[in-house]
Amino acid sequence: MSISDHALNADQAHQALQTALTLHAHKEGNLLPILHSLQDQLRYIPASVIPALSQAINRSRAEIHGVISFYTHFRTQPPAPVLLEICRAESCQARGANPLIDQVKQRLDCDFHQKGANGQVSLEPVYCLGLCSQGPNAMINGEPVAHLNADALEHYLKEQGVQL
Numbered sequence: 001m002s003i004s005d006h007a008l009n010a011d012q013a014h015q016a017l018q019t020a021l022t023l024h025a026h027k028e029g030n031l032l033p034i035l036h037s038l039q040d041q042l043r044y045i046p047a048s049v050i051p052a053l054s055q056a057i058n059r060s061r062a063e064i065h066g067v068i069s070f071y072t073h074f075r076t077q078p079p080a081p082v083l084l085e086i087c088r089a090e091s092c093q094a095r096g097a098n099p100l101i102d103q104v105k106q107r108l109d110c111d112f113h114q115k116g117a118n119g120q121v122s123l124e125p126v127y128c129l130g131l132c133s134q135g136p137n138a139m140i141n142g143e144p145v146a147h148l149n150a151d152a153l154e155h156y157l158k159e160q161g162v163q164l
């Protein structure tokens with residue numbers, strides 16, 4: 001299930017939790033895989049699933065909230081329709097990620113962890129996508145994009161319907 005720009009309802013959250021539990025609840029160290037699965041399905045981790053998750057895996061709500069807030073990867077609010085994650089790790093930096101990031105921030109008129117282009121794009125950092133020799137790299141709505149530059153990104157965003 002992929003949810004882009006419509007509101008999440010309780011059934012979707014419940015179904016996503018059941019899927020995550022079916023896949024991972026039986027494993028040792030199940031909390032992180034469950035959280036990843038929830039975010040993969042829903043694009044963020046809604047607070048409404050925490051009580052049922054807590055009960056299902058016998059971990060306190062505080063512990064679950066602590067893990068979610070510790071890892072910057074996890075989102076507790078829905079991202080914009082386009083989620084742009086740019087690699088900030090060393091190899092991409094060496095291949096020009098920083099000037100690109102400056103251009104992107106200016107173009108979208110936002111910083112990391114914010115929404116830009118009138119709320120159409122969420123800009124997030126990631127740290128290595130495993131494509132280091134092809135940097136600068138990014139993920140756009142979960143799809144890896146290599147050899148990124150400002151012109152290619154602008155073209156790509158316009159294809160996604162983003163007005164810049």
Ligand code: FES
Pocket residue numbers: 087088089090091092093127128129130131132135137
């Ligand atoms: S450093 Fe960017 S993909 Fe590895």
